[in-house]
Amino acid sequence: MKLNTKFGKFGGLFVPETLVAALEELESAFIKYKDDKKFNDELNDLLKNYAGRPTPLYFAKRLSKIAGCKIYLKREDLLHGGAHKTNNALGQGLLAKYMGKKRIIAETGAGQHGAAVAMIGALFGIKTEVFMGSEDIRRQRANVLRMKLCGTKVISVESGSRTLKDAINEALRDWIANVQDTFYLFGTVAGPHPYPTIVKHFQKVIGEESKKQILDTEKRLPDYVIACVGGGSNAIGIFNEFLEDKNVKLIGVEPAGHGLNTNKHGATLNKGSIGVLHGSMSYVLQDSDGQILETHSVSAGLDYPGVGPEHSFLKDVKRVKYESITDKEAINAFKLLSEVEGIMPALESSHAIAYAMKLAKTLDKNKVIIINLSGRGDKDLEQMEFLVK
Numbered sequence: 001m002k003l004n005t006k007f008g009k010f011g012g013l014f015v016p017e018t019l020v021a022a023l024e025e026l027e028s029a030f031i032k033y034k035d036d037k038k039f040n041d042e043l044n045d046l047l048k049n050y051a052g053r054p055t056p057l058y059f060a061k062r063l064s065k066i067a068g069c070k071i072y073l074k075r076e077d078l079l080h081g082g083a084h085k086t087n088n089a090l091g092q093g094l095l096a097k098y099m100g101k102k103r104i105i106a107e108t109g110a111g112q113h114g115a116a117v118a119m120i121g122a123l124f125g126i127k128t129e130v131f132m133g134s135e136d137i138r139r140q141r142a143n144v145l146r147m148k149l150c151g152t153k154v155i156s157v158e159s160g161s162r163t164l165k166d167a168i169n170e171a172l173r174d175w176i177a178n179v180q181d182t183f184y185l186f187g188t189v190a191g192p193h194p195y196p197t198i199v200k201h202f203q204k205v206i207g208e209e210s211k212k213q214i215l216d217t218e219k220r221l222p223d224y225v226i227a228c229v230g231g232g233s234n235a236i237g238i239f240n241e242f243l244e245d246k247n248v249k250l251i252g253v254e255p256a257g258h259g260l261n262t263n264k265h266g267a268t269l270n271k272g273s274i275g276v277l278h279g280s281m282s283y284v285l286q287d288s289d290g291q292i293l294e295t296h297s298v299s300a301g302l303d304y305p306g307v308g309p310e311h312s313f314l315k316d317v318k319r320v321k322y323e324s325i326t327d328k329e330a331i332n333a334f335k336l337l338s339e340v341e342g343i344m345p346a347l348e349s350s351h352a353i354a355y356a357m358k359l360a361k362t363l364d365k366n367k368v369i370i371i372n373l374s375g376r377g378d379k380d381l382e383q384m385e386f387l388v389k
Ligand SMILES: *Cc1c(COP(=O)(O)O)cnc(C)c1O
Pocket: 083, 084, 085, 112, 113, 187, 188, 189, 228, 229, 230, 231, 232, 233, 234, 235, 301, 302, 346, 348, 349, 374, 375, 376
């Protein structure tokens, strides 16, 4: 491997021998194309004209009034596909095309990443197959239909808890058997090296745009940047550009499910311990025998017992603080943003909004917060129907 495989003691590649060669091939292609003019011209054209970048940085006036300080929303919810996932799917999809791969496989939980992969499969004319736990297939009907409409084969996974972590296991197994012609398009900044580095590369555009936009409007850097953390890709995407700006406080928000004192919770960085999951070392929700615990969150996209290794590193060096928000607090934020701004956030993003509103109460009115609004809430509307009287 030529790039750094680790973030401090975290990361690495804990995979079977057969996958090491495939990961090396992927790393070499990434090194070759990431600074290649033709590749970047094509990617930038697609980001702009297909996906709709740059996304706006919106000053949420009424929300700010309630919060008592200035709140800006980075509108990844307006990206084609409805979430930040499209940035990564376009980047890796193009890489697959340049590598001459004939088939793309992916895992999905809530179906947002699967839907993004299905879109780019149609766009590039490459066959796509998406692994999804049967429990998630049942819960996320709309995204399953979107994937099928774009021509993707959705493969139902019946093992384990029949959710995201089982879908990843199945996709890795498939990749081992078909490494020659198949590209594994991983959805977040977790997994074995080089995925955490590649996914960050394609998501860091969020922070690059946000910094330019806030300097344009406020003529200064923000005091806080806040994002929700599942695997951690939208958070790394917006944090990366601000890591060197020591006065900008960075906060990742994890799901606490019903609350941190219950058995089933998703707050990996707050409640987990160091271990190996899906090929990399990071904080993991596991029991004392190293068995992975089942998680629960109202937002399927945050329902994952692991987290990207760079977040574990950023937590340990204290550059980023990780807080948690319960299902109930997230649902209240989902309702609040819809009512006062006419913006229906994804339940995942609602965690970041809920934490920002709590924090804002302790700040004076000139402070500036940027929240990464990672996606839109259309996919969650049926689940939230009980809020509508
Ligand atoms: C998938 C998803 C997330 C969680 O994934 P990260 O890799 O942590 O960003 C958050 N928000 C939305 C809208 C998603 O679709």
